[in-house]
Amino acid sequence: xxxxxxxxxxxxxxxxxxxxxxxxxxxxxxxxxxxxxxxxxxxxxxxxxxxxxxxxxxxxxxxxxxxxxxxxxxxxxxxxxxxxxxxxxxxxxxxxxxxxxxxxxxxxxxxxxxxxxxxxxxxxxxxxxxxxx
Numbered sequence: 032x033x034x035x036x037x038x039x040x041x042x043x044x045x046x047x048x049x050x051x052x053x054x055x056x057x058x059x060x061x062x063x064x065x066x067x068x069x070x071x072x073x074x075x076x077x078x079x080x081x082x083x084x085x086x087x088x089x090x091x092x093x094x095x096x097x098x099x100x101x102x103x104x105x106x107x108x109x110x111x112x113x114x115x116x117x118x119x120x121x122x123x124x125x126x127x128x129x130x131x132x133x134x135x136x137x138x139x140x141x142x143x144x145x146x147x148x149x150x151x152x153x154x155x156x157x158x159x160x161x162x163x164x
Contacts, residue, residue: 047065047077048069054083055083055084055089057086057089058086058090059091060081060084060089062081062091062093062094067117068116068117070116078128078129078132078134079132082132085157087160088156089156089157090156090157091153091156092152093151094151095119095125095151096150097121097141097150098119100119102117102119104116104117122141129153135158137154138154139151139153
């Protein structure tokens, strides 16, 4: 960084199912594998919160596990005991939920690797006044 300049970052702790940010206060939002523990019946509410806080025309970048099942995970990294569900979803369902929430999916990709489950990436844009730009 140039002399005299400093980075100002803000970090907030909260719940993805109850975002307390002002309407249209974010230029964009990244939810990178943060929806994998949110049950299907709560996803629409989460996307409604995203739509509310992202500015019209703003971007949304999602990362998620691709598949059709959910599984109970009882052991985490380092052998720590846990009891959480991990949800896998198809691109079509994610795209439909996003469209219903007022986002336009610009692109989506499926990633594979030898080390992990299949991953999905979606880049979407919040509609402007309910219309595509």
